[in-house]
Amino acid sequence: MIIWSGFLLFVVLMLALDLGVFNKSPHAITTREALGWTTLWVSLSLLFSGFVYFGYENHWLGLGDTVGDPQSGKSAFLNYLTGYLVEQSLSMDNIFVIAVIFNYFKIPKQYQHRVLFWGILGALVFRGIMIWAGAVLIHQFAWMAYVFGAILLYTAYKMLTGDHENVEPDNNPIVRYFKKFFPVIRSFHEDKFFIKKMGKTVATPLFVALLVVETTDVMFAFDSIPAIFAITTDPFLVFTSNIFAILGLRSLYFVLASVLDKFQYIKYSLVAILAFVGLKMIFAHHINLPEWLSLTFIIAALAGGVVASMMKK
16 A cells, blocks of 8 residues: 555655664764654654654555545544654663673673664564554454553563563573574674684674564564553554554654663553553543543653652752
8 A cells, every 4th residue: 555655765865874874884873863763763653653643544555545544634643643652652662772782792882773773663563563463463353452451461460570670682582592503702803793613603692682682672573562562453554553663663763861860650540541541442442541641641741750850969
């Protein structure tokens, strides 16, 4: 379909511009540069919400008719923004774990962008597959809503009682399986993932870090994708809001990684959001909440966590 092809082409062009032009040479991302990219991605995401509103309202390219679920432009607009905000909120937890991974492998700052770029590129593919599978399950089996809701409630409990410092990359089963087939050297060789050594192909720590980042994101996707299906089951809105949030994750990492630990109460905001959307999904067939209520709750929860963190001495 034209609308899907056009969106994917836009994503590919932006990624090519990012890696091939602005980050062609490895360098440490400055806070100013990261803020610029974050502003760009947020602006594009908000501009796209305007396209969603008019597209669904006027059925551009089949939106709200042959593409996505039938709904008004206002409803699609609110669902898209809420889904984007949910995914962006849950990304904060992901950012903290990525920071732990980079610190564990002692990844030089000038190579961190390369790991995140390819990690997020892989995440786009996996997210697309998981969103497609989730949409099929939700539309074919109504009881899956209860399963997804239970997953979110369990995730909220796990986040409330868990500790990010327990991340142990060397115990990652994918990494251990990989090391059975490829030897891994301890030293970095610029920004290369693989090198030739004594006639053999060996992996650098940069590629091992990429594997851990990739598998960690897949684990987070099991939480965030059910969360967005609690907001809307429209595949187009789920996919586009999810992808826009992921595309901005690289720059957001370089903005927040060094200060995220200062916002001590953000974790409780994320727990509240996960619990809210989990209950919303479980009771969706019994209680019909207006779209604006979900958006308002999520904004209030995030603002509460930020303000409480800043007020603590």
